[in-house]
Amino acid sequence: MRNLLTIFRREFVSYFTTPLAYVFIVIFLVMAGMLTFFVGNFFGRGQADLQPFFEFHPWLYLVLIPALSMRLWAEERRSGTIELFLTLPIRMTEAVVGKFLAAWCFAGVALALTFPFWVTVNLLGHPDNGVILASYIGSWLMAGALLAIGACVSAVTKNQVIAFVVTAALAFIFTGAGSPAVLGALQGWAPQWLIDAFAEMSFVDHFSGITRGVLDLRDVAYFVSIMIAFLCANTILVDLEKAE
Amino acid sequence: MLEIQNLVKHFGALIAVDDVSFAVARGEVLGFLGPNGAGKSTTMKMITGFVPPTSGTATICGHDIAQAPIAAKRCIGYLPEGAPAYPDMTAAEFLDFIAHIRGFSGREAKRRIGRIVETIHIGEVIHQPIETLSKGYRRRVGVAQALLHDPQVLILDEPTDGLDPNQKYEMRKIIDEMRPNKAIVISTHLLEEVEAVCSRAIIIAHGRILADATPEELVRRSRRHNTVRLAASGAAEAQIRAELLRLPTVAAVEAPGDGEGLQIFPRNGQDIVADVADLVRAHRWRVVSLRVDRGRLDEVFREITAGAAERPLVAAAA
Numbered sequence: 001m002r003n004l005l006t007i008f009r010r011e012f013v014s015y016f017t018t019p020l021a022y023v024f025i026v027i028f029l030v031m032a033g034m035l036t037f038f039v040g041n042f043f044g045r046g047q048a049d050l051q052p053f054f055e056f057h058p059w060l061y062l063v064l065i066p067a068l069s070m071r072l073w074a075e076e077r078r079s080g081t082i083e084l085f086l087t088l089p090i091r092m093t094e095a096v097v098g099k100f101l102a103a104w105c106f107a108g109v110a111l112a113l114t115f116p117f118w119v120t121v122n123l124l125g126h127p128d129n130g131v132i133l134a135s136y137i138g139s140w141l142m143a144g145a146l147l148a149i150g151a152c153v154s155a156v157t158k159n160q161v162i163a164f165v166v167t168a169a170l171a172f173i174f175t176g177a178g179s180p181a182v183l184g185a186l187q188g189w190a191p192q193w194l195i196d197a198f199a200e201m202s203f204v205d206h207f208s209g210i211t212r213g214v215l216d217l218r219d220v221a222y223f224v225s226i227m228i229a230f231l232c233a234n235t236i237l238v239d240l241e242k243a244e
Numbered sequence: 245m246l247e248i249q250n251l252v253k254h255f256g257a258l259i260a261v262d263d264v265s266f267a268v269a270r271g272e273v274l275g276f277l278g279p280n281g282a283g284k285s286t287t288m289k290m291i292t293g294f295v296p297p298t299s300g301t302a303t304i305c306g307h308d309i310a311q312a313p314i315a316a317k318r319c320i321g322y323l324p325e326g327a328p329a330y331p332d333m334t335a336a337e338f339l340d341f342i343a344h345i346r347g348f349s350g351r352e353a354k355r356r357i358g359r360i361v362e363t364i365h366i367g368e369v370i371h372q373p374i375e376t377l378s379k380g381y382r383r384r385v386g387v388a389q390a391l392l393h394d395p396q397v398l399i400l401d402e403p404t405d406g407l408d409p410n411q412k413y414e415m416r417k418i419i420d421e422m423r424p425n426k427a428i429v430i431s432t433h434l435l436e437e438v439e440a441v442c443s444r445a446i447i448i449a450h451g452r453i454l455a456d457a458t459p460e461e462l463v464r465r466s467r468r469h470n471t472v473r474l475a476a477s478g479a480a481e482a483q484i485r486a487e488l489l490r491l492p493t494v495a496a497v498e499a500p501g502d503g504e505g506l507q508i509f510p511r512n513g514q515d516i517v518a519d520v521a522d523l524v525r526a527h528r529w530r531v532v533s534l535r536v537d538r539g540r541l542d543e544v545f546r547e548i549t550a551g552a553a554e555r556p557l558v559a560a561a562a
Contacts, residue, residue: 003345006345010341014332018332079328080325080328083324083325084328084329086293086294087292087293087317087320087324088342089313089346091314
C-alpha cells in the first residue's frame with residue numbers, strides 16, 4: 001500500500017512539473033466550453049441542466065484521454081527508466097495501479113475544474129444537482145475506463161504516437177459501439193448475439209443513462225469492470241514486454 | 245551473498261547468455277569483462293529481476309529472484325546501463341522517491357539522502373532537474389540511488405562510463421570503500437578499472453564465461469608476463485643477444501624494434517630480471533633502459549575472446 005502511494009504521488013506530481021498538465025486542462029476546458037455553449041445550444045434550449053455539457057464528454061475524451069495515457073508506460077520504456085522502476089522492490093500491481101490512479105485523479109482534477117459550468121447553471125436556474133453530481137461521477141468513471149484501455153496500449157509500445165492513435169481508435173470503437181457506423185462493420189457476417197453483445201459495450205449508451213439521472217448500478221459496474229479488466233491485462237503485458 | 249547457477253537466456257533463436265554460473269562473496273568486487281554484446285548486461289538484468297531467465301537461478305542473500313523477487317530486490321542496489329532516471333525530477337526529488345520505495349521516510353530518509361549526497365559529491369546539482377545534468381552527474385545520481393539503502397549486493401553496469409579521469413578515480417574510491425561489507429559486481433570495458441578495483445574478473449563473450457580468475461592470475465597468462473626489456477650499449481646487439489640466450493632461465497630473445505631494446509622471454513614465466521642484471525654487470529654493459537613487463541590484460545582479453553566460437557544459435561529441432 002505504501003509503495004502504491006509513493007508511486008501515485010510521484011506520477012501525479014510529475015504531471016504538474018511539465019506544461020502537460022496546464023496545456024491539457026486549458027484545452028479541455030476551452031473545448032468543453034465551446035461544445036456546450038455553441039454546439040450544444042446551452043442557452044437556446046432554455047433548460048436548467050448540464051445535458052449539453054455532458055453530452056460531449058465521450059467525444060472530448062476520445063481525443064484527450066489518449067494524450068494522457070500514451071505516456072504512462074511508453075515514456076518509461078523509451079527513457080529506460082522502466083528498468084530502474086521494475087527492479088525496485090515493488091509489486092507489479094502496485095506499479096500498474098499507482099500509475100493508473102495518478103492519471104485518473106488528474107483527469108478528475110480537470111473534470112473538477114469545470115465547476116464554473118455548474119455555478120453558471122445554478123445561477124441561471126434551478127437544476128437538479130443530484131443529476132449533475134451523478135453525471136460527474138459517470139463521466140469520471142468513463143474517463144477511468146478509457147484511461148485503463150489507454151494504459152494497456154501504452155504498455156505494448158515504445159512509441160507514444162502509436163499508443164495515442166491505437167487508443168483513440170479503440171476509444172472510438174468502445175464509445176460508438178452502438179452506432180450504425182461501428183455495428184455496420186459487424187453486420188452481414190457476425191451472428192446476432194455477437195452484434196447485440198457488442199452494442200451493449202457502447203460507452204455512450206451506458207453514459208447517457210447516467211446523465212439522464214439514472215445512476216444504474218449496471219452502468220457503474222460496466223465501467224468499473226472495464227477498468228479492472230484492462231488493468232489486469234496491463235499488469236500481464238508490462239511483465240511480458242518489459243525486457244524486449 | 246550472490247549465487248548464479250546455470251543462467252541461460254534465449255531471445256528467440258539467439259542465445260544471449262549460455263550457462264553462466266558464478267558466486268560472489270562479501271568483500272569481493274567482481275569485474276564483468278567482455279566485448280559488446282557478450283551478455284554482461286543481460287546477465288545483470290536477470291540477476292536484478294528485470295529479464296526473466298530462460299533457465300537457471302540467481303540467488304541474492306538467500307532469496308531466489310524468481311521465487312521471492314521483492315525480498316531479493318530489497319538486498320540489491322542496481323545501476324542499470326545508461327543510468328536512467330526520471331528526467332523532469334530533480335536529483336533531490338528522485339532520491340526522495342527512491343528512499344520512500346526503499347522503506348525510509350521522514351527524518352530517516354533525509355538523513356540517508358544527506359549522507360549519500362555527501363559521499364558521492366552531488367550536493368551542487370541536487371536541485372537541478374536530472375535532464376539538465378551532465379552525463380557524469382547523471383551517473384553519480386544513479387549510483388547514489390543504488391547505494392541509498394546500503395544494500396548487501398551492488399550491481400553496477402558500467403559505473404564510470406562517461407566520467408572524466410578525476411570522477412573515475414573518485415567513483416573507484418567509493419566502490420573500494422564500500423567493499424568490506426558488500427558483494428559488488430561491476431561490468432566494464434576498461435581493463436584499467438579491473439586492475440584498479442576488482443578482486444576477481446570474469447571474461448564473458450558470446451554468452452559464455454571464458455575465464456574466471458583474479459586480475460593477477462589473468463595477467464600472468466599474457467605472453468609478455470615477466471619478460472624483461474633491455475636496451476644496453478657497450479656491445480653489439482647480436483652479441484648481447486647471444487650472451488642472453490646462454491642464460492639457463494632465458495627461453496628466447498626478440499627485437500621488437502620499438503625503441504625499448506630487446507625483449508627477453510623467461511622459461512616458464514619465471515622472474516629473470518636478477519639474472520639479466522647480473523649478466524649486464526658481469527659484461528660491464530651500460531644500461532639505457534631496463535624494465536620488467538608484467539604483461540597486459542588487454543592482450544589476455546583479446547586472446548581469450550578472439551578464440552571464442554561465434555555465437556551459437558538454438559538448434560532448430562529443440
